[in-house]
Amino acid sequence: MFREEIKVLDCTIRDGGLINNYQFKDDLVKATYRAACDAAVDYFEIGKRLCESSDFPRDKFGAWNFCDDDDIKRVINSYESETRPKLAVMFDVGRVDVSTLEPADQTDLDMIRTACYVADVDKGLDLVKRTKDLGYLTTLNIMAPSVAIETELIEGLEAVNESDETDYLYLVDSYGAFYSEQIAHYIDLYRKHAPGKELGFHAHNNQQLAFANTQEAIIRGVNLLDATVNGIGRGAGNCNIELLLNFLKNPKFNVEPIYEVIQEYYVPLRDEIEWGYNDIYGISGSLNQHPRAAMRQRADATSRNNCLDFYNDCRDID
């Protein structure tokens, strides 16, 4: 598949950080950034930019939950590259303070991605407007549409369509619940109700469908694609960026640096933290449920592989 408009966004550190409280060591973040540069991916999301507080301290929640200017500089100054990706961070509605963000021309950041649930689309759009006013590229990532009431989702999409400040609207398969035919359905829905917006897609791999659904999004004309090194990400993880780059025929991309950083950094990391498909996440995805119960099951050493028990627990009707 070659289409020049297709852009790849590496959200390794941001989505991967969800499974280790953003406690990645600097050398891994730097190596991942270097790989993104050499692979010529288009965007690199280095973390979230949330507010530090006494309840949410930096030592417990990790540097990449906050992405101070100094943190970012330490990484991007570690490697010179002619194919430096644009730099992104994520905003969570309700946990950020825009007043602490400098205008785009005074920071190293290029893009602010705002994530919200369907119910909070208006709050999300407010953040999008304020970040756009500061000169940033913007996205609105509506989480968990697979459990949204469709009329409410449509209302949200129409609001996004009215918002001149939203550069990209994201379809997000938060629960890893979508089959490819549903990706097609939702993309049609997003197109119908937000016809003026460029679309992005963010997959989860609960049913081994993150890469396949990303292909379906490509086939349906989506041009901004999230992926992570080795598929790292919450629960079953995301679309593997190395598989995606193999699939994309644009000669500007180079997969070799991705395999290099996997071999050197992510293979050892797999001994410390877990991500990727397993039976428990497969059940969670097929039942269209939030992954928190699956994550809890995987964290329990005695029952982590008890897929029958988990399947029955998930379907219990009170």
Next chain:
Amino acid sequence: MFREEIKVLDCTIRDGGLINNYQFKDDLVKATYRAACDAAVDYFEIGKRLCESSDFPRDKFGAWNFCDDDDIKRVINSYESETRPKLAVMFDVGRVDVSTLEPADQTDLDMIRTACYVADVDKGLDLVKRTKDLGYLTTLNIMAPSVAIETELIEGLEAVNESDETDYLYLVDSYGAFYSEQIAHYIDLYRKHAPGKELGFHAHNNQQLAFANTQEAIIRGVNLLDATVNGIGRGAGNCNIELLLNFLKNPKFNVEPIYEVIQEYYVPLRDEIEWGYNDIYGISGSLNQHPRAAMRQRADATSRNNCLDFYNDCRDID
């Protein structure tokens, strides 16, 4: 997806046996058969039916490479069921002796699947004819079409179309190399040149696409689908039968017995033998290569995760 015509073929023991020389213990084979009965899958492939010889002895190559009548009886007599699947074995061209096979009405077998490469389609069709003459349901599984010269493949497809004795023609993604758009292309090709044949599909999971490609085959009208418990199978394995049953909406299927046998038998088995996606198989699939180099790499304790080295080795041009 509900379509009454869709049939599921459980090839757990046959494809899984490729990674342990068919040394499954009886209790696992019986438990898998019981799960297939209770899940109401349509076919159960219990192994291969190859010729025993001094070079190919039963103790080294395992009972399920030979599937003697006694082996089969031991399994199917262990469980009574009203939803007993039809029983299948696989023939490999050049390694079988049809003269030792009794007519269908004198055995417990219902279907003989003949596997061959494109170059051997005529030999395959000869076996298909001889097994059909004995009263069996038949399939021809053409292996590795992703590396076949298309004119030769077409010639083979046309020969299959002429063969009245072939009940099902299989598209087989032996190398786990196909993307969904290629599944669509090959199904169109098979339909065009073998319009009289019902199609089957057999996936491999090298690029995490076995389940997705099986869905694509369904969408394209294929009605006989191979899958295995927990995705066990050579290399990266096959389409997970539990994911597939979750996807299929036919109420006759029941996924719970599959999760039960996984929890009891396949979770412990994962500590003994390896199957499923990893970086090495991902590279092998994306480069459309036979999995033998990947399997060798995975068997080497010191280099099994060295995906960069493997990627570079695979692309070396002498």
